Amino acid sequence: MENDIVNGRAPSLLVVDDDRETRELLQRFLERAGFAVTTAADAGQARQFWQPGRYRLVILDLMLPGESGFDFARWLRGQSDVPIVMLTAMGEPSERVAGLELGADDYVPKPFNPRELLARVRAVLRRTGNGSAPSRGAPKAFCFSGWTLDLARRRLLDAEAVEVPLTGGEFDLLFALADRAQQVLTREALHDLLRGRSAGPFDRAIDVAVSRLRRKLEDNGRRSHLIKTVRGGGYVLASEVERS
Amino acid sequence: MRLKLLSLRPRSLAARTAFVLVVGIGVAQVVGLTTHETEQVSLEQEALYRAAALRLGAAYRSVVRAGPAGRVAVVDEFDGRDGLRLHLDSVPESGGWPPLAAATQRMFRRQMAMVPVPVTDSPHAVLTYGNGAHRLVAAARLPDGLWLDAEFEILPLRPWRSLNTLSVFLMLTAVTAMLTWWAARRLIAPVGTLAAAADALGRDMNAPPLPESGAAELVTAARAFNTMAERLRRFVQDRTFMLLAISHDLRTPITRLKLRAEFLEDEELRGKVLADLDDMERMVAAVLAFGRGSEDEEATTTVDLAELARTVLDEAADARPDGAAGLHYVGFDHLPARVRLLAMKRALSNLVMNALAYGGNATVRVLPPAEGRIVIEVDDEGPGIPESHLESVFQPFRRLEGSRNRETGGVGLGLSIVRNIVRAHGGDVTLENRAEGGLRVRLVLPA
Numbered sequence: 170m171e172n173d174i175v176n177g178r179a180p181s182l183l184v185v186d187d188d189r190e191t192r193e194l195l196q197r198f199l200e201r202a203g204f205a206v207t208t209a210a211d212a213g214q215a216r217q218f219w220q221p222g223r224y225r226l227v228i229l230d231l232m233l234p235g236e237s238g239f240d241f242a243r244w245l246r247g248q249s250d251v252p253i254v255m256l257t258a259m260g261e262p263s264e265r266v267a268g269l270e271l272g273a274d275d276y277v278p279k280p281f282n283p284r285e286l287l288a289r290v291r292a293v294l295r296r297t298g299n300g301s302a303p304s305r306g307a308p309k310a311f312c313f314s315g316w317t318l319d320l321a322r323r324r325l326l327d328a329e330a331v332e333v334p335l336t337g338g339e340f341d342l343l344f345a346l347a348d349r350a351q352q353v354l355t356r357e358a359l360h361d362l363l364r365g366r367s368a369g370p371f372d373r374a375i376d377v378a379v380s381r382l383r384r385k386l387e388d389n390g391r392r393s394h395l396i397k398t399v400r401g402g403g404y405v406l407a408s409e410v411e412r413s
Numbered sequence: 414m415r416l417k418l419l420s421l422r423p424r425s426l427a428a429r430t431a432f433v434l435v436v437g438i439g440v441a442q443v444v445g446l447t448t449h450e451t452e453q454v455s456l457e458q459e460a461l462y463r464a465a466a467l468r469l470g471a472a473y474r475s476v477v478r479a480g481p482a483g484r485v486a487v488v489d490e491f492d493g494r495d496g497l498r499l500h501l502d503s504v505p506e507s508g509g510w511p512p513l514a515a516a517t518q519r520m521f522r523r524q525m526a527m528v529p530v531p532v533t534d535s536p537h538a539v540l541t542y543g544n545g546a547h548r549l550v551a552a553a554r555l556p557d558g559l560w561l562d563a564e565f566e567i568l569p570l571r572p573w574r575s576l577n578t579l580s581v582f583l584m585l586t587a588v589t590a591m592l593t594w595w596a597a598r599r600l601i602a603p604v605g606t607l608a609a610a611a612d613a614l615g616r617d618m619n620a621p622p623l624p625e626s627g628a629a630e631l632v633t634a635a636r637a638f639n640t641m642a643e644r645l646r647r648f649v650q651d652r653t654f655m656l657l658a659i660s661h662d663l664r665t666p667i668t669r670l671k672l673r674a675e676f677l678e679d680e681e682l683r684g685k686v687l688a689d690l691d692d693m694e695r696m697v698a699a700v701l702a703f704g705r706g707s708e709d710e711e712a713t714t715t716v717d718l719a720e721l722a723r724t725v726l727d728e729a730a731d732a733r734p735d736g737a738a739g740l741h742y743v744g745f746d747h748l749p750a751r752v753r754l755l756a757m758k759r760a761l762s763n764l765v766m767n768a769l770a771y772g773g774n775a776t777v778r779v780l781p782p783a784e785g786r787i788v789i790e791v792d793d794e795g796p797g798i799p800e801s802h803l804e805s806v807f808q809p810f811r812r813l814e815g816s817r818n819r820e821t822g823g824v825g826l827g828l829s830i831v832r833n834i835v836r837a838h839g840g841d842v843t844l845e846n847r848a849e850g851g852l853r854v855r856l857v858l859p860a
Contacts, residue, residue, distance in 0.1 A: 188665050194672035258664070280667035280694050282687075283675045331749040332716045334724045334758065381727055385720055 179205040180294065181223060185215045185241070186230040186256065195228070198283050199290075212236035212244075221249055226294060228286075230256040230279075231268060239271060246272045252297045254289055256281065269322050292341055296348065308412035311347040314395060316386065318347055325385070333385050342378050343386075346396060346406035353403040379404055426604060430597040435590045442589075446582055454570045459520070465549055465565045466521045470528030472499055473553050476561055477534045488561070496566035505552035506562040510542035513549075517541065521551065536561075543567075603631045607638060614642050615805070618649055649809065657704035660697040667693055702759060703809060703826040703833070711753040718757075719748040722777045722789065725761040729769060739774025740765070748779055750787055750860065752838060760834040761789070763827040764854050768793035772851055782860045786840075789856040797846040806844070807832050831856075 182204045186192045189210070196206040207224070209215035211233050227245065231238035242253055255268040255276040268276050274293045277286050311318040315328035323340050325333045335343065345354060359375050379396060386395050397407045423429050472491045479487040484501070492499040500506075512518070522539045530536075536553040543549040549565040606623065613620040622642065623635040671690050677683040723742050730737035761777070768775035772793025780788040798806060809829040828842075831854075835842045840858035847853045 188669070190669050191665065191672065194669060198672055198675050280664050280671060280690075280697075282691075283672050327717070329749070330715065331747075332714050332754060334716060334721045334754060336724060336728060381724075384723070 179203055180225040181205040181207065182290070183215065183218060183224045183227045184208045185210075185212070185227065185233065185238070187211060187233050188230075195283075199287070202287055204290075212238070212241035215241060216244070219245075219248070224251055226252045226254065226290060228254050228256065228290070229273075232258055239267065242268070242271050242273065252293045254286070254293055272321075275323075296344065310413050311344075312411040312413060313347060313350065313406070313408040314386075318343060320344070335382075335385070338378055339382055339385070342375075343382055346404060347410050350406045350408060350410040353399045353405045355403045359404065425601075427594070427598040427601040430601065431590070431594045434593040434597065435586070438589045438593070439586055442582060442585060446578060450578065457570055458567075461567050461570075462517065462521060462549065463524045465551070465563075465567070466524035467528060468495075468497060468565075469551055469553060469561075469563050470525040470530075472497075472563065473525070473536060473555075473561055474528050474530050474534075477530060477555065481557065498564040498566075500562055501555075502552075502560050502562050503558075505538075505540045505554070505560045506550060506564070507540075507542045507552075508548065508550040508564060510544055510548060510550055513541045513543055525553070603627065603634070607634060610638060610642075614645070618646050618808075653704055653809065656700045660700040660704070663693070663697050667697065699826045699830065703830050711755055713751050713753055715749050716752050716754050716757070717747050718750045718752065718787065718789070719745045719779050721752075721754070721758060722761055722779055725758060725765050726775070726777060728762065729765045729775070732766075733769055736769045736773065739769070741774075741776040742778075743776060744779030745781075748782070748787065750858065752858070753834075756834045756837070760831045760856070761791070763831050764791040764856075767827055768795070768852070768854075771795045785860050787858045787860045789858070791854040791856075792847060792851060794849075794851040797850065797852045798844060800846065803844045803846075807842075 180203075182199060184192060184195050184199070184206055186195065186208070187210055192208045192210065196208050199206045207218055209218055212235060215227075215229075229238050229242060229245075233241070238255065242255070245251065245253065252274040253272070255273040256279050257268055257276050258279060274297065275289045277289055309319075309321055311320070317326040317330075318324075318340075319326060323335075323337075325335050325340070325343065327333055342359060345359060356375050379398075383396055395406065395408055397405050399405055423432050472488075475487045475491070476484045488499050488501055491497060513521070518539070518541050521541050525536070525539060534556055537556065537558075538554045539551065541549065541551045547567050547569045549567050550563070551565070552560045552562045554560050610620070610623045620642075622639040625632050625635045625639065627635075667690055671687065674683050674686040674690065677686065719742075722744075726740045726742055730740050765775045765777065768791055772795025774794055776790075776792045778790040778792065780790065782788075807828050810825045832842050835856055835858065838858055840856060842857070843855050845853050845855065
């Protein structure tokens, strides 16, 4: 994304939502945030506008008239590995899980907070790499020190496959640390990942999130210092990460 | 209830019915037994009179046989034996008593005649006097005009002499009372069933219907009750559906408004608009969560409940930084359990946010699993809930007086949602006021 901006080319997004007002408002909002936005009212239109490699990310409302968002997402996955952020109906957790298993990269329940949507879009773009690096062959899970970070369903499992609940922000944080294991991530870099997720001054927010993650990962005693604090302001996941 | 029987006006319908019946039967028994006793006394008296008549007859025969010469000796022989006083006189001796009833006099004469005497010697007249109780005076005129006067001492006859009668009376009364009590209770029992059903309906809209069986009146009452319950259910259901529909539709305008708010120049205003929209979103979310209820297909997974509780507290602290200091977790570091993660998280979150809103703090305690149950308690140090409302606050849209304000927010579904979720897990949730003050919510889940 930063490369695109440097190149004077705004990263292009495809927004699929059946509500005209929402569509137009989203377009204005995302364009103001530096994206080029194409909108489509339904799956048919979205398919017309679709060109391989043209879009960096698709924002897809699951509640579409006619062909459902799920079907379109499946079709899209058959075409390309373009990142998908789904807009799910609030109060339908099954929709969320189904969406994630279909290969969506993230989901935002409607009614969403626009800034949170923006943060998720940026996080997904960062996660899927600069440029249009394909996410095909992208890992389904990160395994480290007995823990499994299930990327498809955005959850953390311990060695006995017991799910340890993570908040969305904690998952993103752990993902970032695991994705760049043994690399130091500054608070600023981590802050970008958590923006829109939590209230309060961001330095503190990150420190708090890290301390909670440590509690969840390390309170067995033996595994202390899995997430290490680096002098000068940053954190590093000090463990081998196996991608699968 | 049984103790109340002792008071003059028993409270329960069964006791009252039994009381009236037992008193009535008791009175009937007293009247019956009294009649029986009086009858008995008059029968015995008649027997005594007959005996007296026979004795007088026998004395008369001896006196007549002895003839004028020997009769004084005969009279002396009879005189003074077994309470009989006998003497000869020129006039009939009444002893100052009134004559007996004509029927008794006839009976007496007939009985006397049972002792055979030659017709020529039979008494020319027999007069009897007495007070009907302990004295009987009789006079029989001898053929030569002299009177044979007799005075019998008769044992006084009183009803209720025998202890037997009293014990029979008591026994009968006791048996009747017991039977009556049993029957009355059986008869009145359906009223209790109806009351219990009404009470259950108040607690749980989906309580099972009353069985429509038994006596005709009971069937009618049960049917009427079930119809009423069904109408109430439909009423609540319609209201829920309406709210669900509104909430569904509200998602789009809220989304638009949130986007529009982003274009507001005034930052303070934007913040306030977004905060209002967040409030609206929370209410919509509550209604949707309630409406979804048991149709939720979220899969059950093994989740660390202890960590879930702490995550909920973390999120509550983020949402309400001013209340963060009052949030505490006590208990295990880890406790794996089979639950629906998102649903259980919402339940715990509702409870923690309630405790924060009404009590200003929240302590979540995960107790050691015992007897196949996991117990989670959420305590606050607020004012608690009046005992009479501990159950009703679980009802959808039910809120305590005066709580409908911005501070606490919500639409009155929080606890209903919690209960739906916990019951869907095969557990239950109860409220109690703690002795130290504040409310305790107790979740019980199968381990």
